[in-house]
Amino acid sequence: xxxxxxxxxxxxxxxxxxxxxxxxxxxxxxxxxxxxxxxxxxxxxxxxxxxxxxxxxxxxxxxxxxxxxxxxxxxxxxxxxxxxxxxxxxxxxxxxxxxxxxxxxxxxxxxxxxxxxxxxxxxxxxxxxxxxxxxxxxxxxxxxxxxxxxx
Numbered sequence: 001x002x003x004x005x006x007x008x009x010x011x012x013x014x015x016x017x018x019x020x021x022x023x024x025x026x027x028x029x030x031x032x033x034x035x036x037x038x039x040x041x042x043x044x045x046x047x048x049x050x051x052x053x054x055x056x057x058x059x060x061x062x063x064x065x066x067x068x069x070x071x072x073x074x075x076x077x078x079x080x081x082x083x084x085x086x087x088x089x090x091x092x093x094x095x096x097x098x099x100x101x102x103x104x105x106x107x108x109x110x111x112x113x114x115x116x117x118x119x120x121x122x123x124x125x126x127x128x129x130x131x132x133x134x135x136x137x138x139x140x141x142x143x144x145x146x147x148x149x150x151x
Contacts, residue, residue: 060087063149065094065133065142069107071120083126092130093117094145098138110134
């Protein structure tokens with residue numbers, strides 16, 4: 001599967017900064033307190049950075065949204081390829097409760113689909129099932145979901 005195919009699918013990717021920031025990424029962060037966010041990291045007398053978090057990795061979280069009625073091997077392959085090609089540390093499977101393009105079709109209840117997704121993804125530690133869209137009223141827009149996950 002090419003990188004273009006994965007990028008064109010129903011994925012959104014977040015970068016949660018936990019280290020290896022670009023220059024000028026020092027200051028405050030809602031996630032990490034006084035470690036990141038703005039400014040310049042302190043340096044010693046010979047110009048070396050005095051950051052103690054450079055050994056940490058940058059967490060990359062992907063969102064994979066869909067009806068998943070039912071979740072199948074194609075979903076698992078696409079999710080695994082996305083993790084590899086986009087170097088994701090975590091992939092959140094976000095179940096769409098009432099997809100607007102499938103209002104005329106009969107779909108399995110959200111709770112049953114959620115249970116099926118949990119079973120289907122249980123074999124990969126990078127996968128996590130999110131019920132974020134089931135817990136809030138619709139309509140559901142990807143931008144709102146990305147903002148909620150980022151907070």
